[in-house]
Amino acid sequence: MRILHLSDTHLDRDDAPNKFGVNATESLRRILADLRHLRAVDAVVVSGDIADDGSPEAYGAARELLGAFAAERNAPVIYSTGNHDERRAFAKVLGHGHLGPDGGDRAEAFVPSGEGERAAVSTVGGHRIITLDSLVPGKGYGHLGRAQLDWLRDVLRTPAPHGTVLVFHHPPVTLDVEVQRALGLRNPADLADAIRGSDVRLILCGHFHLQIFGFLETTPVWVTPGVVSRVDLTAAPGTERAVRGASATLVRLDAAHGPLFHTFHARDPRAGETVYELDEQQLHSVIRELGPDA
Secondary structure, three states, X not given: OEEEEEOOXXXXXXXXOOXXXXXXXXXXXHHHHHOOOOOOOOEEEEEOOOXXXXXXXXXXXHHHHHHHHHHOOOOOXXXXXXOOXXXXXXXXHHOOOEEOOOOOEOOOEEOOOOOOOOOEEEEEOOEEEEEOOOEOOOXXXXXXXXXXXXXXXXXXXXXXOOOEEEEOOOOOOOOOOHHHHHHOEOXXXXXXXXXXXXXXXXXXXXXXXXXXXXXXXXXXXXXXXXXXOEEOOOOOOOOEEEEOOOEEEXXXXXXXXXXXXXXXXXXXXXXXXXXXXXXXXXXXXXXXXXXXXX
């Protein structure tokens, strides 16, 4: 099982540079073009922040570009929501987020939530892929509600032939970085309790715009770097700098020593150029605005 894992495309309604001067659509096109020789892909997974502005046009662009790439490989495209996403527009264009090579909705089950959460499940070659919705509208951190976790427990009661992969946006693991601790998944212990003893083999996330590997108890967690930009942790402590450079990860589940992760970086002549820099005061302002209420 080979999964191409992308995250944080941050597409806008217009194919134009964003407020930081980065053309998000061009960043996605660039990484997909560089991966044109990667033919053996069983599924394409996008772990949230598909749209930056929550517009239907942004989801349409994602569906067009990623759908064409996946269709050439006869692979489904599986999307989850991030904090920049808008559930109604997501649903209008991407349905439950599990699309077949022909673009049709292939979700086998989905969370029955009155809040419109976009959590769903489908199976690819005996591997069950479950997308969860960690979006908290108006905030930057993530949370998985009780109804969604109860639904997850129910789905996991029946093991899949080759195990389960969870996909959602906000990582349940963080580095020793204040903004990650404030804006990651707020209830990782609840998730750990829901999947303990199940066939979940791997968790795939995004959000932090840099690559991290860790464990939620005994379950491996992989955080792939962003497509629109990546965070540069060589910046001074308490600050944040983002730089140009689209990335993606190939995940191998069937390898003898798997799961294995190989990260690709687009051949961008401007890679490494600063996109934005936040000093300590600015970063604290972001945390106050987008973090949990006091």
